[in-house]
Amino acid sequence: MEESTFDTRTMLSHLPRVEIAHLPTPLEEMHRLSKTLGGPRLLIKRDDQTGLATGGNKARKLEFLVADALAQRATTLITTGAPQSNHCRQTAAAAARFGLRAVLVLSGEPPADQTGNLLLDTLLGAEVRWAGGREREAVMAEVVEEEREAGRVPYVVPYGGSNAVGATGYVLAMAELMAQLARRNLQVQRIVFASSSGGTQAGLVVGAKAFGFMGRIEGISVDKSRPVLQEWVHRLAAKTAAYIGLRSTFTPTEFTIHDEYLGGGYGVMGDAEREAIRLVAQTEGILLDPVYTGRAMAGLIDLVRRGVYRPDETIVFWHTGGIPALFAYRHELV
Numbered sequence: 001m002e003e004s005t006f007d008t009r010t011m012l013s014h015l016p017r018v019e020i021a022h023l024p025t026p027l028e029e030m031h032r033l034s035k036t037l038g039g040p041r042l043l044i045k046r047d048d049q050t051g052l053a054t055g056g057n058k059a060r061k062l063e064f065l066v067a068d069a070l071a072q073r074a075t076t077l078i079t080t081g082a083p084q085s086n087h088c089r090q091t092a093a094a095a096a097r098f099g100l101r102a103v104l105v106l107s108g109e110p111p112a113d114q115t116g117n118l119l120l121d122t123l124l125g126a127e128v129r130w131a132g133g134r135e136r137e138a139v140m141a142e143v144v145e146e147e148r149e150a151g152r153v154p155y156v157v158p159y160g161g162s163n164a165v166g167a168t169g170y171v172l173a174m175a176e177l178m179a180q181l182a183r184r185n186l187q188v189q190r191i192v193f194a195s196s197s198g199g200t201q202a203g204l205v206v207g208a209k210a211f212g213f214m215g216r217i218e219g220i221s222v223d224k225s226r227p228v229l230q231e232w233v234h235r236l237a238a239k240t241a242a243y244i245g246l247r248s249t250f251t252p253t254e255f256t257i258h259d260e261y262l263g264g265g266y267g268v269m270g271d272a273e274r275e276a277i278r279l280v281a282q283t284e285g286i287l288l289d290p291v292y293t294g295r296a297m298a299g300l301i302d303l304v305r306r307g308v309y310r311p312d313e314t315i316v317f318w319h320t321g322g323i324p325a326l327f328a329y330r331h332e333l334v
């Protein structure tokens with residue numbers, strides 16, 4: 001098989017990468033949650049512990065994105081997201097770590113309460129631009145021009161860090177998980193996680209092809225319909241495979257996406273997310289976030305309760321971070 005000839009070391013040696021994340025992240029059992037649900041054996045991959053200014057999945061992507069920026073002699077990282085973007089906060093932290101400027105273009109108007117990720121953006125020294133009623137991309141293009149005029153070298157980190165360069169972090173994350181599973185002699189039927197800009201899912205699926213993971217990889221969409229996210233992740237996976245030199249083809253149906261947990265839409269916390277956050281906090285002492293991992297865990301819980309995920313299975317929930325947003329949702333949580 002073409003996949004089996006792929007060698008991690010080759011990949012590591014030719015791709016520019018800087019060290020940011022605390023790796024490998026722990027893989028832990030969630031015995032009490034499994035028992036409470038009367039469901040499958042549940043493990044959790046702690047990418048909330050990647051170590052970059054309160055952790056999260058962007059640290060793995062930024063190892064490759066920052067390396068690319070430095071190779072281009074960039075002086076400023078520019079990126080975009082929602083006011084409570086974890087991606088923006090982690091990009092600001094990575095910029096600080098490498099002595100770069102960070103400009104974050106956030107959607108909407110400045111909120112009265114500058115808490116959660118937004119507070120951390122400011123502490124990390126990032127400049128925040130509010131897009132107001134304008135398209136974030138148009139504002140980013142303006143910032144790029146301004147940086148150039150000021151004699152600086154801008155590098156645009158894509159939304160969510162999700163291009164082929166960023167997704168490479170999750171190709172390697174799959175190798176990391178497989179090594180942990182092999183050491184414990186564990187067979188896993190599914191990996192479940194929050195999916196939005198697609199870099200995590202694309203990277204994991206490419207990693208599964210590259211290293212021969214046989215289980216299912218299931219993204220719980222937090223904001224997009226299945227066909228839209230599936231098509232996007234499919235294209236991103238193809239680009240990621242090409243970027244790392246893996247000769248492989250993909251079909252959209254290889255990307256399992258659940259879009260039945262969108263609730264009130266992006267960033268709207270409902271009863272399901274609230275229940276999931278409380279349940280995991282009170283059975284495992286682990287914090288989930290209101291926007292991504294709370295929604296993904298709510299999906300997993302529902303799939304267990306409906307018997308889609310069977311008690312004889314072993315499932316890894318991939319915790320992708322997002323903790324600071326809890327503070328921005330404090331009035332809806334208690």
Ligand SMILES: Cc1ncc(COP(=O)(O)O)c(C=O)c1O
Pocket residue numbers: 056057085086087160162194195196197198199200201289292293320321322
């Ligand atoms: C906490 C958290 N989980 C999951 C995601 C989704 O990851 P991806 O954008 O790679 O699909 C994000 C990204 O925005 C996030 O911040």
